[in-house]
Each structure stands twice: as structure tokens, then as C-alpha cells.
Amino acid sequence: MAFHSKSGTSSVQLIVEENKQFQFRMFTCSVCHKKFSQKANLLVHFRVHTGERPFKCTICNKGFSTKQNMLKHFTTHDVLG
Numbered sequence: 623m624a625f626h627s628k629s630g631t632s633s634v635q636l637i638v639e640e641n642k643q644f645q646f647r648m649f650t651c652s653v654c655h656k657k658f659s660q661k662a663n664l665l666v667h668f669r670v671h672t673g674e675r676p677f678k679c680t681i682c683n684k685g686f687s688t689k690q691n692m693l694k695h696f697t698t699h700d701v702l703g
Contacts, residue, residue, distance in 0.1 A: 648657045649664040653671045658664040666688060669675070675685030677692040681699045686692035 649661050650657050669687040675687050677686040677689050
């Protein structure tokens with residue numbers, strides 16, 4: 623199964639492992655084989671491999687892989703004077 627990024631330029635193969643005894647699934651990165659308990663975390667992690675930075679600072683246009691990192695960066699700009 624493949625998922626495509628918002629930009630449509632890269633895809634990630636989703637490897638799902640099910641543990642029927644404990645009723646949970648693990649999502650594994652097809653590049654580095656790191657495992658995640660949630661698919662969303664895998665998709666965010668995969669940006670490390672693609673270099674995708676969909677969140678841009680509105681002041682300096684620097685890109686970030688997560689919205690949280692962009693918001694943290696935004697505080698470095700002295701916008702209040």
C-alpha cells in the first residue's frame with residue numbers, strides 16, 4: 623500500500639504488522655524500518671526521507687516538516703516590536 627505526500631512527488635510504502643494477541647498494529651517505514659503505533663506519525667516521519675517541508679514561515683519563507691516546528695520558529699521573529 624502506498625501513500626502520497628501533499629506535493630504528490632513522493633510516496634511511502636506502508637508496512638502494517640498486526641499482533642492479533644494484543645489487538646494492535648505497527649506501521650513500519652519502508653526506508654529505515656522504524657516502527658510507529660499510528661499511521662499519522664509514520665507519514666510525518668517519512669518527511670525526513672523525502673525532504674518535504676510543507677509548512678512555511680510567513681515572514682522569512684523558511685520551510686518546516688511540522689506545523690509545531692514552524693510555530694516555534696515564528697516566535698524568533700520580533701513581530702511585536
